Amino acid sequence: MNNIQIRNINIREIPQTEMLTILQTFLFEAIFVPDGVEPPPVDIIVEKDLRVYYENFGSGPADILVVAEDTANNKLVGAAWSRIMNDYGHVDDETPSIAIALYKECRGQGIGTALLEELLAQIRARGYKRVSLAVQKANFAVKLYRKLLFEIVDENEEEFIMVRRFDE
Numbered sequence: 001m002n003n004i005q006i007r008n009i010n011i012r013e014i015p016q017t018e019m020l021t022i023l024q025t026f027l028f029e030a031i032f033v034p035d036g037v038e039p040p041p042v043d044i045i046v047e048k049d050l051r052v053y054y055e056n057f058g059s060g061p062a063d064i065l066v067v068a069e070d071t072a073n074n075k076l077v078g079a080a081w082s083r084i085m086n087d088y089g090h091v092d093d094e095t096p097s098i099a100i101a102l103y104k105e106c107r108g109q110g111i112g113t114a115l116l117e118e119l120l121a122q123i124r125a126r127g128y129k130r131v132s133l134a135v136q137k138a139n140f141a142v143k144l145y146r147k148l149l150f151e152i153v154d155e156n157e158e159e160f161i162m163v164r165r166f167d168e
Contacts, residue, residue: 008072023054026079030101032136052085062096078102080115089134130165
């Protein structure tokens with residue numbers, strides 16, 4: 001992986017020993033909370049439906065985690081990760097699902113785009129043909145996913161299931 005630099009942001013991988021804490025932190029940040037709605041308690045991440053995003057991470061071939069680090073403050077500000085899991089965006093057992101989160105104050109600066117582009121490049125390099133995700137219809141991130149060529153393949157009342165195919 002080549003480190004990608006945006007302003008004072010470095011996109012990079014992290015050591016396996018730091019993954020669990022980072023995944024749990026950014027999983028909470030990935031929960032979409034509409035304006036005016038009270039966020040859930042932090043311990044929501046231990047619920048069964050959410051543990052799939054971090055339990056035993058690093059044990060599967062599609063388990064990839066990249067982070068965005070603010071080098072001026074030596075602080076992680078975002079993370080994007082993938083794995084084959086039966087999550088909200090699951091389409092089949094050969095397609096990694098992805099998740100991404102940035103601290104609110106870091107959104108809208110191109111960091112999420114850089115994180116996703118690096119994650120997608122790594123997934124593609126491992127030979128996967130596509131990736132999937134679920135996103136709340138009201139989430140502003142839908143625009144980012146469309147920009148990065150994700151297509152809606154299914155939907156329910158609240159969410160889109162989106163897939164990004166890689167050209168052969």
